[in-house]
Amino acid sequence: MRQDGLTQQISARPLLAVRGLNLDFGTPRGRIHALRNVSLDVPAGQVIGIVGESGSGKSTLAYTVMGLLPENADVTAGSILFEGKDLLKMPIPARRTLLGDRLSMIFQDPMTSLNPVRTIESQMIDIQHHDQGSRSEKRARALDMLLRVGIPDPESRIGAYPHHFSGGMRQRVCIAMALLVKPALLVADEPTTALDATLEVQIIHLLKDLQKEIGCSILFVSHHLGAVAELCDRVAVMYAGEVVEQGAVRDIFHNPAHPYTRALLECDPGRIKKSTRTLPTIPGEVPSLLGSKQGCIFRTRCRHAYNRCVQESPVEYRIGLDQVARCHLLAEERLVSA
Amino acid sequence: MSALLRVQDLRVRFRTMGPLKALATGTEAPFIDAVCGVSFEIRKGETLALVGESGSGKSTIARTIIGLQRALSGSISFDGQEIEELSGAERKPYLRRMAMMFQDPVGSLSPRLTVRSLLTEPFRIHGLKRRDAGSEAERLLRMVGLPADFARRYPHQLSGGQARRVGIARALALNPDLIIADEPTAGLDVSVQGEVLNLLARLQDELGMAILIITHNLNVVRHMTDRMAIMYLGRFIEVGSTERIFDQPRHPYTEALLAANPEPDPDAVLNRIELKGEVPSLLRRPSGCEFHTRCRYAQDICGRVFPEPSTSPDDTEHSFRCYFPLKREIIPGLEWLHPLSVGTE
Numbered sequence: 001m002r003q004d005g006l007t008q009q010i011s012a013r014p015l016l017a018v019r020g021l022n023l024d025f026g027t028p029r030g031r032i033h034a035l036r037n038v039s040l041d042v043p044a045g046q047v048i049g050i051v052g053e054s055g056s057g058k059s060t061l062a063y064t065v066m067g068l069l070p071e072n073a074d075v076t077a078g079s080i081l082f083e084g085k086d087l088l089k090m091p092i093p094a095r096r097t098l099l100g101d102r103l104s105m106i107f108q109d110p111m112t113s114l115n116p117v118r119t120i121e122s123q124m125i126d127i128q129h130h131d132q133g134s135r136s137e138k139r140a141r142a143l144d145m146l147l148r149v150g151i152p153d154p155e156s157r158i159g160a161y162p163h164h165f166s167g168g169m170r171q172r173v174c175i176a177m178a179l180l181v182k183p184a185l186l187v188a189d190e191p192t193t194a195l196d197a198t199l200e201v202q203i204i205h206l207l208k209d210l211q212k213e214i215g216c217s218i219l220f221v222s223h224h225l226g227a228v229a230e231l232c233d234r235v236a237v238m239y240a241g242e243v244v245e246q247g248a249v250r251d252i253f254h255n256p257a258h259p260y261t262r263a264l265l266e267c268d269p270g271r272i273k274k275s276t277r278t279l280p281t282i283p284g285e286v287p288s289l290l291g292s293k294q295g296c297i298f299r300t301r302c303r304h305a306y307n308r309c310v311q312e313s314p315v316e317y318r319i320g321l322d323q324v325a326r327c328h329l330l331a332e333e334r335l336v337s338a
Numbered sequence: 339m340s341a342l343l344r345v346q347d348l349r350v351r352f353r354t355m356g357p358l359k360a361l362a363t364g365t366e367a368p369f370i371d372a373v374c375g376v377s378f379e380i381r382k383g384e385t386l387a388l389v390g391e392s393g394s395g396k397s398t399i400a401r402t403i404i405g406l407q408r409a410l411s412g413s414i415s416f417d418g419q420e421i422e423e424l425s426g427a428e429r430k431p432y433l434r435r436m437a438m439m440f441q442d443p444v445g446s447l448s449p450r451l452t453v454r455s456l457l458t459e460p461f462r463i464h465g466l467k468r469r470d471a472g473s474e475a476e477r478l479l480r481m482v483g484l485p486a487d488f489a490r491r492y493p494h495q496l497s498g499g500q501a502r503r504v505g506i507a508r509a510l511a512l513n514p515d516l517i518i519a520d521e522p523t524a525g526l527d528v529s530v531q532g533e534v535l536n537l538l539a540r541l542q543d544e545l546g547m548a549i550l551i552i553t554h555n556l557n558v559v560r561h562m563t564d565r566m567a568i569m570y571l572g573r574f575i576e577v578g579s580t581e582r583i584f585d586q587p588r589h590p591y592t593e594a595l596l597a598a599n600p601e602p603d604p605d606a607v608l609n610r611i612e613l614k615g616e617v618p619s620l621l622r623r624p625s626g627c628e629f630h631t632r633c634r635y636a637q638d639i640c641g642r643v644f645p646e647p648s649t650s651p652d653d654t655e656h657s658f659r660c661y662f663p664l665k666r667e668i669i670p671g672l673e674w675l676h677p678l679s680v681g682t683e
Contacts, residue, residue: 053527054498167392168616196391196554197598198613205612223527225602230610249604267528269535269557270601275581276561277539279532285497 021078049232110170247323348412374572390569437509454489499530578656588663
């Protein structure tokens with residue numbers, strides 16, 4: 001009975017729905033259009049990956065969801081619906097109460113995201129300030145969570161300061177803190193970038209297990225395609241502030257439709273099994289996001305660009321059941337095949 | 339071919355506390371051995387990779403070679419001349435023939451110097467005022483594929499990939515025989531990584547210098563290098579030709595590192611090997627084989643006796659420190675499966 005209700009809810013409404021989001025940063029040189037017409041759904045209980053290169057706006061999107069933007073940021077259009085309510089229209093105190101309760105975050109750098117002058121214990125107790133219960137209950141919960149993220153003998157470690165832990169252990173503490181509040185949505189901004197390869201595997205497996213156990217959704221921001229392929233259910237590919245393609249992880253990795261996604265996958269040296277002296281690259285550079293843009297954002301680096309790409313911004317074309325991409329070629333192909 | 343650089347039994351030690359504190363706390367060995375008896379050589383025009391995780395001592399080796407760090411013992415000889423014992427001034431003529439690219443592409447360029455000054459600084463340091471600085475900077479920029487007007491820019495006006503190119507141009511300035519590249523692709527996007535690696539490969543083909551690449555990224559190693567050495571806690575645990583190691587890793591740590599280098603394919607990543615725990619502290623080196631605490635094949639002997647290097651019977655250049663090296667089983671008809679298993683020689 002309850003199960004039915006739940007599935008209905010999932011199909012009816014995603015946990016987080018970003019709709020037509022536009023965001024500018026005001027700078028002395030002019031306005032930088034960091035996000036343009038970004039739409040994205042995070043269904044309950046799923047892991048959504050956002051991939052893209054530096055400057056593609058993937059972290060800006062994560063920070064916008066959390067409301068952690070700098071003062072020069074300005075959302076010019078769009079909405080972010082979380083559990084049906086628009087985060088952008090919410091009064092600031094109401095929005096704040098969601099943080100560390102329904103929403104929590106893991107940052108890129110585990111060295112700087114913990115307070116260096118306070119013990120892990122006091123930080124883990126403080127993060128539960130939304131919950132009822134005594135200090136000792138909260139401490140017990142923190143101990144339990146530390147054990148679950150794989151910190152051996154938490155009873156002796158909980159009184160330690162962040163600098164007593166290694167990088168991998170600190171990221172585990174951050175994950176424990178983020179999940180301690182049983183969030184509905186966990187935003188993870190490049191959580192494995194600062195870690196070694198063998199630790200990255202551990203953290204990905206840990207996130208995967210805990211996500212299944214707690215049942216939360218994860219918005220996983222990364223530039224590492226391998227990590228996204230392993231962890232995520234769905235992927236959105238971002239380029240220069242736009243989501244150029246999104247869909248189920250298998251479709252995107254096996255059947256990329258947008259030329260940028262294809263180029264990005266080709267570039268990953270992990271894909272190239274044979275030893276070669278010349279690796280594929282994407283010629284050209286990411287365009288400046290200053291000023292207004294017309295046409296397809298990727299056209300300057302696209303092998304297939306033609307007249308229409310200069311004149312007209314591509315709309316989303318549906319490929320298959322569950323994959324959309326912004327590219328004019330997809331419309332052409334359709335015309336040809338029809 | 340003769341060896342350009344030969345490193346023998348190199349040891350580098352760092353003090354962890356002052357002598358008084360050590361005395362007061364009763365610490366017998368107040369230091370860590372970051373590099374612990376490493377030997378290797380680089381031939382002319384060859385590319386060697388040092389691979390390992392943070393703290394494995396790979397950058398320390400590079401810093402010791404160029405004299406930023408003193409060795410405790412061991413020898414470093416460059417083109418037949420022992421250089422470890424030389425003083426700074428005596429070392430200088432040899433340093434001219436080695437160039438280092440540091441890890442952080444933007445951070446390793448002085449923020450107050452223009453690209454032109456950065457590129458001509460090596461000439462000034464080594465007292466070579468032979469040619470016009472402007473045209474020299476232009477020549478170097480052209481070599482790394484940057485437009486000539488970049489000479490007027492400052493480091494903060496460069497993207498990560500461009501700063502990396504300037505770093506390469508600076509390393510090339512004195513036409514060295516050896517380039518030491520510390521994490522040449524760290525912090526760069528995949529599309530830019532390819533550009534930087536292609537550039538290094540092209541320049542090596544043109545100029546014929548040897549390259550020592552230090553990295554934790556196995557993707558870089560596979561496409562760039564002739565031989566590789568895998569480090570764990572300051573020691574080499576496996577050395578051999580790159581092709582051979584990728585095809586037939588013998589040490590379980592190498593196997594785990596290779597598996598941690600996932601292919602971006604949701605169906606291909608299921609066989610990643612998760613190592614237990616973390617790299618042990620150098621202050622408390624495990625007994626016996628230092629990897630036994632995280633090894634899934636470890637047996638009794640591994641925790642007791644330190645393994646000596648052994649070589650593959652069919653490839654004497656391929657050596658490893660393991661009692662139970664992995665072996666590829668080739669099942670006829672199922673070659674693609676290539677399971678690795680523990681076998682005894």
